[in-house]
Amino acid sequence: MTQPDYDDLKIENPPQTLREIVLERMRGAILSGRFKSGERLVERTLCDQLGVSRSVVREAIRYLEAEGLVEIMVNKGPMVARMDWAQAAQIYDIRMLLEQSAASACAALADDAVKAALRRALADLEAASAGDAGTSDAGTSDTGASNAGGGLFQATTRFYEVIFTAAGHHIAWEIVQRLNGRISRLRALTLATSDRHVSGPVRMARICAAIVANDPAAAAVAVRDHLAEAAQIARRLLENEGGK
Amino acid sequence: MTQPDYDDLKIENPPQTLREIVLERMRGAILSGRFKSGERLVERTLCDQLGVSRSVVREAIRYLEAEGLVEIMVNKGPMVARMDWAQAAQIYDIRMLLEQSAASACAALADDAVKAALRRALADLEAASAGDAGTSDAGTSDTGASNAGGGLFQATTRFYEVIFTAAGHHIAWEIVQRLNGRISRLRALTLATSDRHVSGPVRMARICAAIVANDPAAAAVAVRDHLAEAAQIARRLLENEGGK
DNA sequence: GATGGTATGTTGGTATACCATATGACCACA
DNA sequence: TGTGGTCATATGGTATACCAACATACCATC
Numbered sequence: 001m002t003q004p005d006y007d008d009l010k011i012e013n014p015p016q017t018l019r020e021i022v023l024e025r026m027r028g029a030i031l032s033g034r035f036k037s038g039e040r041l042v043e044r045t046l047c048d049q050l051g052v053s054r055s056v057v058r059e060a061i062r063y064l065e066a067e068g069l070v071e072i073m074v075n076k077g078p079m080v081a082r083m084d085w086a087q088a089a090q091i092y093d094i095r096m097l098l099e100q101s102a103a104s105a106c107a108a109l110a111d112d113a114v115k116a117a118l119r120r121a122l123a124d125l126e127a128a129s130a131g132d133a134g135t136s137d138a139g140t141s142d143t144g145a146s147n148a149g150g151g152l153f154q155a156t157t158r159f160y161e162v163i164f165t166a167a168g169h170h171i172a173w174e175i176v177q178r179l180n181g182r183i184s185r186l187r188a189l190t191l192a193t194s195d196r197h198v199s200g201p202v203r204m205a206r207i208c209a210a211i212v213a214n215d216p217a218a219a220a221v222a223v224r225d226h227l228a229e230a231a232q233i234a235r236r237l238l239e240n241e242g243g244k
Numbered sequence: 245m246t247q248p249d250y251d252d253l254k255i256e257n258p259p260q261t262l263r264e265i266v267l268e269r270m271r272g273a274i275l276s277g278r279f280k281s282g283e284r285l286v287e288r289t290l291c292d293q294l295g296v297s298r299s300v301v302r303e304a305i306r307y308l309e310a311e312g313l314v315e316i317m318v319n320k321g322p323m324v325a326r327m328d329w330a331q332a333a334q335i336y337d338i339r340m341l342l343e344q345s346a347a348s349a350c351a352a353l354a355d356d357a358v359k360a361a362l363r364r365a366l367a368d369l370e371a372a373s374a375g376d377a378g379t380s381d382a383g384t385s386d387t388g389a390s391n392a393g394g395g396l397f398q399a400t401t402r403f404y405e406v407i408f409t410a411a412g413h414h415i416a417w418e419i420v421q422r423l424n425g426r427i428s429r430l431r432a433l434t435l436a437t438s439d440r441h442v443s444g445p446v447r448m449a450r451i452c453a454a455i456v457a458n459d460p461a462a463a464a465v466a467v468r469d470h471l472a473e474a475a476q477i478a479r480r481l482l483e484n485e486g487g488k
Numbered sequence: 489g490a491t492g493g494t495a496t497g498t499t500g501g502t503a504t505a506c507c508a509t510a511t512g513a514c515c516a517c518a
Numbered sequence: 519t520g521t522g523g524t525c526a527t528a529t530g531g532t533a534t535a536c537c538a539a540c541a542t543a544c545c546a547t548c
Contacts, residue, residue: 066310171334
């Protein structure tokens, strides 16, 4: 039905609605810690901040509620969802299962194109890690989240996206992204911490090596080690916060 | 802070908003197949059907969109999400990981109270299976979904809820419920099918027995067998539909 | 200082209005 | 019969208004 010679004329991405833009902005503000865990989200205040009507704000809040990033308090309205270690632990456990499965499948299936894409993603991650280490010391806010939307975060996301996509685990990837959204502040703090025994990029390199070697078992082990350390650091951070 | 002698006076569940009621009704209509896969959801039509304003309907649609039960078509508006085998297969794979993990953990942890609860849930399931077999032949609609909200569906859900709750896998349970929502029509058809090699309740009994015996490995195996059969039947059903 | 009554402001819930865009029906013409 | 033009309708996007419930402030009384 489509005419192959005219595919390039097709408008693939229609203009975004206000609702979509507001959703992205609010999600970004939550993930970066700008809207803090437990903070009330007052509709009229958000309207002023975002310059839109309550209809748009309410629909965005509804979506974020379904995503688990916002909770509705009885008789109080919406607030940024809180996270304790018991919940975070479950999220890390689920990620362990889904990420190990994806890495194994990716290692079993990976062809040269996938390997090249993963190497590029790893290179970007290593570059971002070096770059963020330089800038994160300068001018970091007390939320510790100034790099949450930064290069390292996005590079890490891209790295795993290559793995999940190559494995064909699209739905699992959606789930992992949602879960990561809920622990994004923890992840930002984890990325920022400097007491890791082995740095993140080194662990990612191990994952990459296992996939490049088409070794599913080694890929699963590398993911396990990476996530176990990340969870351990996250636990310490949450417990130091005293359940905040 | 709370006075123990007056806990019974506390109002635990505030009255539901219209939005919550509409959300439940729409979700139920989608899960039961009343709103069919691929069917457009026209806002004004839904307002007439549900007797509420567009604000309420739109907020409910937004939530269902985030849940994956509704898709927004460009220049067309919302429709009930479609499901093909490639996606369903991924969902069964994820369920395999999460349900095996939960059953293992439950088997490792289960005390007498958990075992009793699981036995009761199994008994309800067996009763529902006998009852639905009797009534599903009588007056079943062409959607094959008249028992989707029925006893067997709910009993199956309750059975797994006991397992996930006892295991402490609350977030995994949320995810499984969401995923099951997306394949609810498939599950309804799977439950209704009579060509299973071993019936569902028999497989559930095996899961229950493994948990009662505090045998994590056997619990994982029983879950694997159960889901493998369910996925196989679902695949056949979808392929017979020709990708509908 | 504690407590109850009242007034006021805030805020979420819900309904409605308006607009722009897309679609479909219809018709004229070649 | 195919095509282009026109018009009407349908529908989602967005804004605004109104209301009720709740929280808070204030005051009088004990």
